[in-house]
Amino acid sequence: MIKKLTSAVAVAAGIGLIGIGVAQADEIVFGVPGAHTGDLASYGLPTINAAKLVADKYNAKGGVLGRMIKVVPQDDQCKPELAVNAAMKLVSEEATVAMGHICSGATKAALPVYGDSKIVVMSPSATNPPLTTSGDYPNFFRTIARDDAQGQLAASFTIEKLGAKKIAVIHDKGDYGKGFAEFAKAAVDGSGAATSVLFEGVTPGAVDYSAVVQKVKHSGADAVIFGGYHPEASKIVMAMRKKNLKIPFVSDDGVKDPTFIKVAGVFAEGVFATGPQDSSGNPLYAVALAEHKKAFNAEPGAFFFNAYSAALALMNAIEKAGSTDYDKIVKALKTEYVETPVGKIKFDSIGDAEGVGFDVYMVANGVFVQAE
């Protein structure tokens, strides 16, 4: 079976090589792999819409390099084993570029398949840091910020804007919360301007958190950074305020949720949380939104704007490169700026979009507003 698969890939790759001359006047195959069915489909389906809208826009103007764009979706259900299959299908369909996959795990599994066939892959949603930082996937790009950027932002905001010198870092022992907290702690300790005086995990769902709050108080911390989700965050903030501990509380996008404000009520006021950058002020954001409403008569779903941006960036790179050659597309992605709904971006040496990131928000009068 393995032999069969390998030979299938070899044949596909062979056809690809021969096909270049033929396909030149033909279509540009734009692969869109991701979760299109299953319980995570809501993350993947908006990216197909985004790809179609961008393709239609280019095709109406005569395509890219005079070639029409053909969108080819491939379902992976966010499962790594299906992602590899989806990637192989796209390779055999001679995809020029691919936008996906949606989940970090599936993306990681599929990337070597594209890599072997020299296909550029750009994810609108995979945030796992090693996808770019490991250097293993030179064909990978993304239009969403990395998880560690969030921890760094929280740390630098706490130190520079809030002027904290001693920071207590707390997390909920979960992958997400602890990961964020570890990045934040490393950024705090590496800053030279502040130190982390406490690094502790709390048990989610515990009856109360008064002991850890007392500990924070006695650590002499002048700010708290918390990694985790809103139920624990609201309990800790409420316990802090009730114990007259009025130091700033900075958290992550697991807390930047209306439920947090609903539950914590007045105690939520003044709490800081990082969250995806608000790009609704960009002119292209409004354009993409209007196109989506016109075409599908609905509000766009998750990652739509990241996907729209990725599609634009890919097509722009092919156009600027003047060819569908892998090396030229990669070079164009890293050197040419492109206007997208998430801002004017280009990609850095490891494939992360420059200028895409997180912002810090603050609760004021019961809503999250951008913090100054």
Next chain:
Amino acid sequence: MEYFLELFLGGLTRGSIYALIALGYTMVYGIIKLINFAHGEIYMIGAFTALIISGVLAQFGLPGWSILLMTLPIAVIYSSAYGFTIEKIAYRPLRGAPRLSPLISAIGMSIFLQNYVLLAQTADFLPFPALLPELAFMEGFSGIMNSSELFIVLTAAAVMAGLTAYIKYTRMGKAMRATSQNQRMAMLVGVNVDNVISMTFVIGSALAAVGGVLIASHVGQINFYIGFIAGIKAFTAAVLGGIGSVPGAMLGGLVLGWTESFATGYVSSDYEDVFAFALLVLILIFRPSGILGKEEGHKV
């Protein structure tokens, strides 16, 4: 020293809640040798009832004090009705069955009640109003202990003293003690054992409801799952103190609360549960029936 005091009082508050819930486990175990895993859910239902009632009462613009005074009895009665009904439906038909059968029935009941509240209410966390009044004279001490914590400790102490007196001095208390010592003998001398068992469930559920309302008001949020962790911890407290023993449950709750509080304060909150359960293992190695497990005459 101030730090020690803060941790001590924090542990006392937490331990009082554990003790209130643990009493329900220990009383039921003492009488019918059943670990009532649905007990944590009674605690959760008490809190939910209080949330609904207080929401309705708040519509009339009543002051916090009167809302608490009306809400608490309703939550207690409602939860007791649940406890009574659960015993009738899930445990009484299995009275003569092997001990494992009612245990599994109890686990099933727990899962049923969680999902029932999940479907009937919501999976989200809900804000719980601060029903416990803020006392002006506690303002200065709020860094160490605030009003709601004081209320929890005092209420728990009062309820536990009342329960002890009830078991010691009333006819029903006497019947409970008799039933726990020897069910058949109690029947022979004319004790209505079915009534005694029902009453045990009612009292245990009432205590859990009091705990649920107090802690929900203190931490300010609830969801359908809060009964699970509170239940597990209270069960641990009951075993620690000696399951079947009423003073044991109180002591076990406090010991567990303090262990967690001091472990967090002096070591790390990462190890809070490690210390709590290591203590449980240690005590069970040296006193297999718990701290006060052997004491006769206090069993209920």
